[in-house]
Amino acid sequence: MQIILPVIISAFFFIGMIVLVSLGTFNSNGDVSRWAAISTIWVIIPALVAGLIVLAILVGLIYLMARALSSLPHYTGIAQDYVYLAQRYIIRGADMVVKPVIALDGFIENVKAFFGRISTP
Numbered sequence: 001m002q003i004i005l006p007v008i009i010s011a012f013f014f015i016g017m018i019v020l021v022s023l024g025t026f027n028s029n030g031d032v033s034r035w036a037a038i039s040t041i042w043v044i045i046p047a048l049v050a051g052l053i054v055l056a057i058l059v060g061l062i063y064l065m066a067r068a069l070s071s072l073p074h075y076t077g078i079a080q081d082y083v084y085l086a087q088r089y090i091i092r093g094a095d096m097v098v099k100p101v102i103a104l105d106g107f108i109e110n111v112k113a114f115f116g117r118i119s120t121p
Contacts, residue, residue, distance in 0.1 A: 025035045 025032055
């Protein structure tokens with residue numbers, strides 16, 4: 001009953017509105033253009049409300065972005081310093097890993113060059 005009664009009352013209300021609009025429009029002196037304008041207004045109202053909601057969300061996002069950008073450069077500078085520090089450690093670690101291989105390769109090339117000079121008359 002709590003659900004059906006409001007639905008029935010709403011249905012009767014809308015049927016009554018349709019009857020009143022039809023009687024007012026289709027009489028001999030009915031003003032069709034006025035009712036067309038009223039109908040257009042009622043069709044446009046939901047789009048306007050949705051547009052205002054989207055506008056409010058957009059304004060809020062712009063405000064939050066402006067607040068974030070005022071403090072963001074300080075923290076991005078700190079983050080950039082840590083990235084440069086990590087870059088130095090990574091390059092140093094990679095050089096330490098590769099250094100024995102390069103030294104061994106250089107030693108082998110020196111040995112080849114030495115024996116190459118001996119065997120070449």
